[in-house]
């Protein structure tokens with residue numbers, strides 16, 4: 164039996180926003196799931212439009228919610244039914260950010276509310292969106308700036324308040340504002356050449372012949388995409404695994420670790436595999452990499468990618484990196500720990516709204532357990548990288564100091580680019596920043612087991 168059910172673009176966007184929040188998916192993955200069930204000749208166009216909406220609404224959510232909370236008076240958008248809240252966010256975004264005619268924006272939302280809920284809720288949505296239409300955002304922001312400058316920054320640049328406070332403390336006011344601004348700019352793409360299948364000159368020529376302008380970077384096998392006619396992921400050589408999209412700082416980790424052909428390497432939080440596959444390429448597929456991850460779904464994605472990239476020396480293991488033990492031990496370990504992802508706001512704006520202090524404390528405890536477990540798995544004289552895409556000192560430098568107290572030594576690695584870090588080990592660790600290095604904000608330290 165074949166069934167068709169008509170849905171509007173607004174429903175798809177509200178579904179995606181709801182999935183992003185409830186299942187903690189990225190915008191892209193939420194839409195991938197939804198579009199598996201969508202057919203029609205305009206599917207790809209619709210997916211592109213929906214993605215742009217979801218991405219921008221997640222990016223601007225603090226400002227959108229500020230508007231809604233100002234007109235809701237008394238109640239808060241976070242307390243409403245999530246699907247209804249998301250529909251109101253879409254309406255507000257269309258009116259106040261996209262310049263859609265307010266009557267049209269309101270009507271599209273109210274129609275969906277009527278269908279999904281009832282007439283009372285539809286009247287409520289209609290009343291709220293009429294208030295949004297009349298609301299003077301600039302005036303309200305001016306008032307807020309006088310009253311509470313941190314809150315103003317948080318709303319004006321749409322970042323969590325804790326993050327604004329944290330980076331002002333860490334970087335000072337002016338630099339913090341530069342970081343906030345850089346997180347709002349369009350994502351920068353980097354291409355890592357898969358040296359198991361190609362070399363940088365060939366890939367560079369191929370990309371340029373296909374309308375992609377690129378530049379060299381401080382990382383040998385990585386190119387910066389300056390502009391393109393069609394997305395690089397739609398090119399034949401991407402499909403064939405000659406290159407992958409990988410952020411600049413993330414692609415620095417394997418170079419810092421420097422795994423050699425024939426070695427035994429452990430990746431304790433491996434999926435979706437960017438660093439594992441990079442290590443495999445540096446090892447020329449010789450030796451063994453044991454790639455552990457807690458998420459079965461992500462490991463399965465890794466399996467697919469492995470085939471495409473021609474990676475042959477990786478064993479996938481579904482296990483907890485806090486307790487996984489392999490008695491033979493390893494010469495090298497990659498620990499790219501789960502973290503608050505607070506360095507990836509430009510790429511994944513939805514993660515801005517996912518972490519509070521409580522959750523960050525829990526993730527730090529996992530990071531520390533993984534460091535202790537890396538120590539158990541490392542052979543004497545073995546080396547490892549500890550990296551995160553977090554900006555926070557407690558997830559980075561403080562964890563390294565914790566590792567030193569537990570027996571590790573820090574390797575004084577000659578980082579060729581990036582910034583120094585903080586605290587007493589600051590000189591010996593690596594930091595990249597979105598506003599300075601045009602990539603994710605990132606941390607790397609190299610450790611050794613004596």
Ligand SMILES: C[S@@+](CC[C@H](N)C(=O)[O-])C[C@H]1O[C@@H](n2cnc3c(N)ncnc32)[C@H](O)[C@@H]1O
Pocket residue numbers: 413431432433434435436437438439455456457458461482483484485499500501502529
């Ligand atoms: C930052 S991501 C790793 C990215 C990966 N290294 C790469 O370069 O593609 C963190 C990973 O840790 C995994 N993870 C979270 N908790 C874990 C645990 N207790 N044991 C193992 N993996 C875990 C998550 O599933 C996620 O895939």
